[in-house]
Each structure stands twice: as C-alpha cells, then as structure tokens.
Amino acid sequence: MKKQRILILATTASMIKQFNMHNIDILRSLGAEVYVGTNFYSPGTITNDSSNKLRSELQEKGVKCFQIDFKRGIGTHKSNKQALKEICNIISSEKITGIHAHSPLGGIIGRRAAHKKNIKIIYTAHGFQFFRGGPIKNWIIFFPVEWFYGRWTDALITINKQDFKISKKIPAKNKYYIPGIGIDISQDVNYSETRKKARQKLGLNKDDYLIISVGELNKNKNHLTVLRAISRLNNPKIKYMIAGIGPERKELLRLSEKLKLGKNFKLLGYLENLQDLYCAADLNVFISKREGLGLAGLDGIKYGLYIIGSKRTGMKDYITSDKIGLLVDSPTNVDEVASMIYKALKGSRRISDKSILKKFSYTNVDKKMKFIYKKEFLANERINKYGATCKHNHERT
Known part of the structure; x- marks a missing residue:
C-alpha cells in the first residue's frame, strides 16, 4: 500500500x-x-x-x-x-x-x-x-x-x-x-489545596460565589446574557469571570460598567491551563447559542464543577440529570438564566459521580x-x- x-x-x-x-x-x-x-x-x-x-x-x-x-x-x-x-x-x-x-x-x-x-x-x-x-x-x-x-x-x-x-x-x-x-479524565490534583490557592490568587473571599465561563468572547458564546442575569440577581457575593479572548471584549466591559458590576466582573484573557480556574469556581455557566458539544463544560465536570448549559446544544449529551447541571430552554432569556443561577447557588452543588466522562x-x-x-x-x-x-x-x- x-x-x-x-x-x-x-x-x-x-x-x-x-x-x-x-x-x-x-x-x-x-x-x-x-x-x-x-x-x-x-x-x-x-x-x-x-x-x-x-x-x-x-x-x-x-x-x-x-x-x-x-x-x-x-x-x-x-x-x-x-x-x-x-x-x-x-x-x-x-x-x-x-x-x-x-x-x-x-x-x-x-x-x-x-x-x-x-x-x-x-x-x-x-x-x-x-x-x-x-x-x-x-x-x-x-x-x-x-x-x-x-x-x-x-x-x-x-x-x-x-x-x-x-x-x-x-x-x-x-x-x-x-x-x-x-478529554483527559485523569484526576491528579489536590482539589482542596488547589482551590484555596487559586481563589486567593483571584482575590476571592471565602464566602464569594464564583461563576465562570470559558470560551471566545463572541456573540455565540452569549456572555452578555450571563452578565445581565447576574446583575438581575443583585447579589454582591456573586463574582463572574470569563477566560477567553475575542471581538466582544469592549462590549462586555461596557455592559459591565452600565450594570455597575465593578470588581464583581473580570476578564481573565486567554489561559493556557484552566485547572486552577475550574477548582476555584462554584458554577460554570456555558449557555452558547450554538455548540457542538462544549469541551469547557466537560473539562469542568472533571473537577466536580456544576454547570448550566443550553438544551439546544450538544451539552444535553452529558448534562443528563440535575446532579450534573441544569439546561436552559432559551439561552438568551435573561430571566430563565437568572433563575437557573439562583437555583444552582441555593443548592451549593458539586458533581460527585463523574462516570459520564468515560464516554467522552x-x-x-x-x-x-x-x-x-x-x-x-x-x-x-x-x-x-x-x-x-x-x-x-x-x-x-
């Protein structure tokens, strides 16, 4: 041959x-x-x-x-x-x-x-x-x-x-x-120690609730809706950070200023290694308008990070129960997204059963x-x- x-x-x-x-x-x-x-x-x-x-x-x-x-x-x-x-x-x-x-x-x-x-x-x-x-x-x-x-x-x-x-x-x-x-499903990190150091590095207090999103700063990733939903909850303990670069950076900063989120919102830029961020976070909000599968969602699950995803995307292939995460019907519906964030916050959830990852x-x-x-x-x-x-x-x- x-x-x-x-x-x-x-x-x-x-x-x-x-x-x-x-x-x-x-x-x-x-x-x-x-x-x-x-x-x-x-x-x-x-x-x-x-x-x-x-x-x-x-x-x-x-x-x-x-x-x-x-x-x-x-x-x-x-x-x-x-x-x-x-x-x-x-x-x-x-x-x-x-x-x-x-x-x-x-x-x-x-x-x-x-x-x-x-x-x-x-x-x-x-x-x-x-x-x-x-x-x-x-x-x-x-x-x-x-x-x-x-x-x-x-x-x-x-x-x-x-x-x-x-x-x-x-x-x-x-x-x-x-x-x-x-994805690499091996787990070789000391979660408690990594979380403690990562949160200190990010300037978080012990009782802060960190929401993260990972992905390019573009319209499809829908970060603007997350900002509006967090603003609507009006909870000073909620901090929101995005890892990624892209064309919507200025628009995100403009909206954050308009909503008066101040230090509760931060753009982290491109991160080569996301392990520390996943350990530091309390919730992954990944509500893309369109998504083949959502690698950042799967990666977060590996570290036990609870997720809010979109029902219209491939994320429903792995967000199969509320023990893993919640799915929104309409990713641009600010009220629905805010309600899901509130529900996740009240549950203080972490993923204990990660067996779903073997398939991926x-x-x-x-x-x-x-x-x-x-x-x-x-x-x-x-x-x-x-x-x-x-x-x-x-x-x-």
Missing part, C-alpha cells in the same frame, strides 16, 4: 490545537505522513504566541505546516477562491491522498479542493449551523449548503447525537458519530477515530495473495 499523506485542514490554528493534536498522533501511528493547513497568523481563540508554539510543536513531530489565509465566518469570494487555490497547490506539490477538514468554511473549501483533485475527504462538523429549535433562517441558508457538499463527502463525522440524526438527511457516503473530540474520554474517542481513519484512509487498497491491487467497498456506518 502506498504511503498515505493526510492534510488536516481548519480555518484557525486554535482548531488544530484544541481538537486535532490526538488525530495527528493517531494518523502518524498508522504510518501516514501528516500535513497541517490553517491560519497561523489569525489563530482564533488562542494567542499569536500560542500559535507560534503550536507550529513549532507540529514541526518537531515531523508535521509539515502551511499558512492558509482563511477568513473568519463565511469569508469573501476573493479570499475563499485564494484559499482554494492554496489548498489545491498543497495537494499537488505534496501529493496529498486525503483531507480531514474542520469548521464550516474549512469543510466547504476542503471538499471543493478534494473534489477537484479527486482525493478522499473526511469532514468533522463541530456543531451544525442548523439544529432543532434553532433559527429557521439557518435551516434555509445552511442546510442546502451542507446537503450540496455532502455529495462530495466520503465521511461525515458528527460529535453530538442530534447532529448525527440530522446527518442522515445529508448524502455523504459514510456517517459516523463520536462523543466529542476527547480520549481512550474511547481515539479508539473510534482510529477505526474511522483505517476505514476511510487506509483501507481503500490492499494487496491480494497474487500481488494485485484490490479495492474495498464503502460500507455505510
């Missing part, structure tokens, strides 16, 4: 760092040469310094990296055309045999390139733009696009159960469900990804006993 050369494609370097490092290691363990194409200069939810470190780390692994000038969102006709040209050039020059694409725009341009160059492509949807209970306009605009490009998709991977059900309406050759992108662990997810890679990228050709090349048939999964 000829050596497989796989291009991991994403619009931002943060998607490579946060979602694909294990995928890269799996492919390399299977004997494939791995290439990465992304925007390292506008890296998304990580800092430029972190992006530079990521590139160095990948190169040390023997992974060849390419800068692709993806734009955020849906891009522009000119920028998308240029990105397509850059990807096609990489495919030709490096003799790429397959692509694993991530993010909506990366998935579209990646599939156009794979179709044009007649190579295999896997697309992982980290949460469809259209979902049950979501805006009708998203179904009208985005579902036809996904259906169209589904015809050029060898394998479509979804990371929550709702999206997997929807994927059955999309004409991709094979469809797979995996429970997220994997690296051990489980990596095993499933290895199977998919073998089937989609490594099982197309085999040598029979006479030395001839044979083709495997696709099997719908």
Whole structure:
C-alpha cells in the first residue's frame, strides 16, 4: 500500500490545537505522513504566541505546516477562491491522498479542493449551523449548503447525537458519530489545596460565589446574557469571570460598567491551563447559542464543577440529570438564566459521580477515530495473495 499523506485542514490554528493534536498522533501511528493547513497568523481563540508554539510543536513531530489565509465566518469570494487555490497547490506539490477538514468554511473549501483533485475527504462538523429549535433562517441558508457538499463527502463525522440524526438527511457516503473530540479524565490534583490557592490568587473571599465561563468572547458564546442575569440577581457575593479572548471584549466591559458590576466582573484573557480556574469556581455557566458539544463544560465536570448549559446544544449529551447541571430552554432569556443561577447557588452543588466522562474520554474517542481513519484512509487498497491491487467497498456506518 502506498504511503498515505493526510492534510488536516481548519480555518484557525486554535482548531488544530484544541481538537486535532490526538488525530495527528493517531494518523502518524498508522504510518501516514501528516500535513497541517490553517491560519497561523489569525489563530482564533488562542494567542499569536500560542500559535507560534503550536507550529513549532507540529514541526518537531515531523508535521509539515502551511499558512492558509482563511477568513473568519463565511469569508469573501476573493479570499475563499485564494484559499482554494492554496489548498489545491498543497495537494499537488505534496501529493496529498486525503483531507480531514474542520469548521464550516474549512469543510466547504476542503471538499471543493478534494473534489477537484479527486482525493478522499473526511469532514468533522463541530456543531451544525442548523439544529432543532434553532433559527429557521439557518435551516434555509445552511442546510442546502451542507446537503450540496455532502455529495462530495466520503465521511461525515458528527460529535453530538442530534447532529448525527440530522446527518442522515445529508448524502455523504459514510456517517459516523463520536462523543466529542476527547478529554483527559485523569484526576491528579489536590482539589482542596488547589482551590484555596487559586481563589486567593483571584482575590476571592471565602464566602464569594464564583461563576465562570470559558470560551471566545463572541456573540455565540452569549456572555452578555450571563452578565445581565447576574446583575438581575443583585447579589454582591456573586463574582463572574470569563477566560477567553475575542471581538466582544469592549462590549462586555461596557455592559459591565452600565450594570455597575465593578470588581464583581473580570476578564481573565486567554489561559493556557484552566485547572486552577475550574477548582476555584462554584458554577460554570456555558449557555452558547450554538455548540457542538462544549469541551469547557466537560473539562469542568472533571473537577466536580456544576454547570448550566443550553438544551439546544450538544451539552444535553452529558448534562443528563440535575446532579450534573441544569439546561436552559432559551439561552438568551435573561430571566430563565437568572433563575437557573439562583437555583444552582441555593443548592451549593458539586458533581460527585463523574462516570459520564468515560464516554467522552480520549481512550474511547481515539479508539473510534482510529477505526474511522483505517476505514476511510487506509483501507481503500490492499494487496491480494497474487500481488494485485484490490479495492474495498464503502460500507455505510
């Protein structure tokens, strides 16, 4: 069998760092040469310094990296055309045999390139733009696009159960469900000591109730609603901190000032290690308008951190009872969010049973990804006993 050369494609370097490092290691363990194409200069939810470190780390692994000038969102006709040209050039020059694409725009341009160059492509949807209970306009605009490009998709991977059900309406050759992108469920921290030191470092009093959110400062993450809900509760013991960077930073600070939250609200910026913050916190409020699964929610559960999530997202795959967290029906309903925060505060809850995490662990997810890679990228050709090349048939999964 000829050596497989796989291009991991994403619009931002943060998607490579946060979602694909294990995928890269799996492919390399299977004997494939791995290439990465992304925007390292506008890296998304990580800092430029972190992006530079990521590139160095990948190169040390023997992974060849390419800068692709993806734009955020849906891009522009000119920028998308240029990105397509850059990807096609990489495919030709490096003799790429397959692509694993991530993010909506990366998935579209990646599939156009794979179709044009007649190579295999896997697309992982980290949460469809259209979902049950979501805006009708998203179904009208985005579902036809996904259906169209589904015809050029060898394998479509979804990371929550709702999206997997929807994927059955999309004409991709094979469809797979995996429970997220994997998390490390090992617990090697002294919780009490870590919590004490972390809260002191954050300037918290013993009786302060710390609410946190983790994620990019953008409209989808819906931090503004959390601010309004906390203001409505009018409890000086509630402190709210957000870990993340993004375009809504100024708007969050402006609203905080308008609501007179003062020192009760703090933006922490990008944090490389979130362990201390999860231990310091009393509640994780993660009410994104749209979310594939919500990695920050799962990570918090590992440290026993109670969570408020959104019923319309993949978070309902792991917030399965009120012993783990609470789900809001409408993430932009300030009264509902305030009511849920009040309910969690009164319960002073922590998660004791973390068995739900096993399903989402690296051990489980990596095993499933290895199977998919073998089937989609490594099982197309085999040598029979006479030395001839044979083709495997696709099997719908």
